[in-house]
Amino acid sequence: MIAHRWNSRKRATAARRQRGATVVEMALVMPVFLLVMIGVIELAMMYFSNLTMQYAVREGSRYAITGLADADPNASNQQRYQAIIQKIKDSSTGMYAKVSPVITTNNVTYTDSSSYNAAMFGAAGDILVIQIDCYWPLATPLLKPFFTDGKYHFVVATTMLNENYGSN
Template sequence: MALQWPTVTALPWRCDRHRACRSATAPRRAIRARAVCPHPTVLRTQHDQSARPRRQRGSAVVEMAIVAPVAFLLLIGVIEFSLVFFVTLTMQYAVREGARYAITGRSDTNSTQLASVMNVIRNNSAGYLDSVCPTFSVNGTASSSGNAGTLLGGVGDIVVLRLDCTWKLATPIVAAVFPNGEYKFAVAATMTNQ
């Protein structure tokens, strides 16, 4: 059975550890015999690491110190944009569920129909309703307790529920993109009363 020698890339051209390998008589091609170099399978880069000049030893730390803040800021910005989109979709879902409840004409015991709709929206908002400071309107009219009885209309009327929300951004770079550091959005749902 013939010996299989490693490829040329796995063998060093010269081993810097041994005097015999550093000599001018050592072959410049891949060393094949162990008599010349006792480390024929060690890569050249492993021998050269100890011979690296002193001025390059801390370069990785300096490069990391320069790149890390920018990388972390981008990562936090991506996370914050993801949270903004998640809150927008969550509030859209909550308003749609509130509209589905509103068109039935039902209400919880000891509360008006409008208060029941707001409770449904609050329950489906995953706790973000208070964080977005919403302004609630029905059919273009801001809701209040005085007009709660007639605001949602009767059978066959179209009901438009709308929440105008404001989300306060935490990352300074992302907040600089939006006026006053706030992301303002509106979610709405339109349905016909049953």
């Protein structure tokens, strides 16, 4: 009977020690695990923003080559260039404003909406090159030191030939 109590006490003490060791191991491993996990999530967001903006530029270009202007939110005075920008915004799933875009079309750069104009996407039969410089702001300080100003810079572009559309 005494031996049985001795063994059960020994087992209880060993179990307490094991639980303490588990807590210490968890305290050592958890910060590293969380840093790696946050880094993976941040990288995934960077790639997602790149792919989303590439899709948006492609959709905007596909719309631009048709010469249509019906996507312009200003229904009373629809402009082709506004419709194309709106198509890019709609296709970017809300990321357009977040990436601080700088649009370049046919080697002319437009830094903000006040510089947009009717000729920026070319005329019928012209080759259209749309390039957008994007800056994705990083959410965590983990990767910020590796990027200029803590922002991931990427460029998305498409090249297409405008169709021979009539004047709109």
